[in-house]
Amino acid sequence: MSLSYPFADTKTADRATSLGEILDRAAVRMTFAKDEEIYGQEEEADLIYRVVSGVVRTARFLSDGRRQVGGFYRAGELFGLEMGETHRYAAEALTDCVVQVIKRSALRAEADEGELDRAIWNAVCRDLERAQEHVLLLGRKTACEKVASFLKELAEEADDAVELAMGRQDIADYLGLTIETVSRMLTQLQSTSVVEFAGCRQFRVRKWDVLERLAA
Amino acid sequence: MSLSYPFADTKTADRATSLGEILDRAAVRMTFAKDEEIYGQEEEADLIYRVVSGVVRTARFLSDGRRQVGGFYRAGELFGLEMGETHRYAAEALTDCVVQVIKRSALRAEADEGELDRAIWNAVCRDLERAQEHVLLLGRKTACEKVASFLKELAEEADDAVELAMGRQDIADYLGLTIETVSRMLTQLQSTSVVEFAGCRQFRVRKWDVLERLAA
DNA sequence: CGGTCCATTGATGTCATTCAAGAAAAGTGG
DNA sequence: CCACTTTTCTTGAATGACATCAATGGACCG
Structure with missing residues (x-):
């Protein structure tokens, strides 16, 4: 410091x-x-x-x-x-x-x-x-809903491509999950084309409606 | 009203x-x-x-x-x-x-x-x-820790016998659990003599040190 | 280019949920 | 005050969601 x-x-x-x-x-x-x-x-x-x-x-x-x-x-x-x-x-x-x-x-x-x-x-x-x-x-949210909520919150204050400032451990500890579960949910959201990642620290939302529904 | x-x-x-x-x-x-x-x-x-x-x-x-x-x-x-x-x-x-x-x-x-x-x-x-x-x-707390924390918080503002104003469903929804899990944890805390219930709405703490430790 | 760190994936385990029943408590009307 | 109903709580067994353990894959960095 x-x-x-x-x-x-x-x-x-x-x-x-x-x-x-x-x-x-x-x-x-x-x-x-x-x-x-x-x-x-x-x-x-x-x-x-x-x-x-x-x-x-x-x-x-x-x-x-x-x-x-x-x-x-x-x-x-x-x-x-x-x-x-x-x-x-x-x-x-x-x-x-x-x-x-x-x-x-x-x-x-x-x-x-x-x-x-x-x-x-x-x-x-x-x-x-x-x-x-x-x-x-x-x-009260499931792992999938937690991750979707997290991405949604980040994405709605950014224009297009969103940069993740934090690593998977920080996300996990914010959402009350493990890094493995966060990773799996992210993979799942990608495989269903809800979001698209360019590397593991940048993404963009592909299907806003689905993301909002998943965020519950 | x-x-x-x-x-x-x-x-x-x-x-x-x-x-x-x-x-x-x-x-x-x-x-x-x-x-x-x-x-x-x-x-x-x-x-x-x-x-x-x-x-x-x-x-x-x-x-x-x-x-x-x-x-x-x-x-x-x-x-x-x-x-x-x-x-x-x-x-x-x-x-x-x-x-x-x-x-x-x-x-x-x-x-x-x-x-x-x-x-x-x-x-x-x-x-x-x-x-x-x-x-x-x-x-970040387990079911047992959640219930213990809840009882501890209630108990430390009351003198001896604590009256539960809420039913199991309210406790469960406060702690992010189901009523069955809450009930099981309460049973467990009783069976280990950490707390003692008189009916399902009134209890007293028997082992403060253990309760505090369990509350994490 | 090799090393370190971080992320992903798979196999297995565990804790809490769900489903299903029974027991206790609380309310209701005679 | 007592039977009767209704609601709430407890308990058991089976399932499931997420965690843990273990290995692989990729990114970053000197």
Whole structure:
């Protein structure tokens, strides 16, 4: 991990109007290598994080090593605001990535309250919605439905060809499956021409209607 | 379902200091019979709810009838603040229950902002934390661990004998299992003297250490 | 070009589900 | 309060979905 401080232009008279500007000015920028830990499960949580580039995953471990991936965060997204005293999920760099970090207290001084609160509020609500979808997926969907749901979610935010930032193990741990099962389901979706893979990290959807039906 | 309006003492000069008082004064009180729907999945969400008595469950259905229970809410808890345009989970009366309901906008006029925001904020954060725990449970725990976790969570907020408000089907749909599996795991936990049941709706923990270990 | 890592595929095993029955509890009406 | 019905819970046996174990195949990288 490496640090680099922002230009200290605290003399700027105007208050920043967007959270992005506030962070660009006041946050510390940190770089993490692939698989490096950003913060640990059980660590104290008074920092706010924002992805600048790369992808971050959150994950939680059971004592015997089983892992559950909570979610993936892309450029522009806030993470790490779990609001208890400590983080319940760890955050790790899925790819090499750059992250802005700021103390909640420091941010409060910089920003006009409304702007800040709204951004954090939105991030927490988005996390909650995702977690609720995740609960449904993990609790009541079959392996095939899980994988279809996962591909669908990725594909509907991308135009045509979708790049998978994560490997099979991360997908498996996100979906509550094993890598073998994920692999088999992907093969199955390909053999029925629902999706088409170019290598194991890029795909495009061939039959949207079928994919949506399979995602249940 | 039946309605009853609160005493309209809006002349009170002082602003209420606790959310409870605000709601007691300004909210509509509604009574729901067991299994009655409080709001539906996909319904518009601009009301805030608070359990006065009884227990509420949230649940979501897949098109073929499979059900995932999101959680249970007890007296004093706020629910229904999912913050998207529509509810993603339905809310139903698990038992006969009384609920306070208020429009978010109306509440905003009544309360001093800080008090209100803090209460909603706490409720949303609590929901998020629960959902994250739920994800771990559903994704990576075995049937036995799921049931043990469930009993443990119930038991640690109650003194000695714990009353189960919900039936086996609700437990199963909360844990992502079938009623038969839940029943078998409960039998197993009894036969190993980890818990002891008096009828099928009341139990007490016999071996806390073992229960905690099994909950993983 | 050989080595390492990751993904796929096949064979087998296991845990949870499904199907089917019976037992206990809860509701109903006399 | 007791028979009777209905619902819910438990238990057993068989099936099935996903996991595990083991081997092969492909991609990336020095």
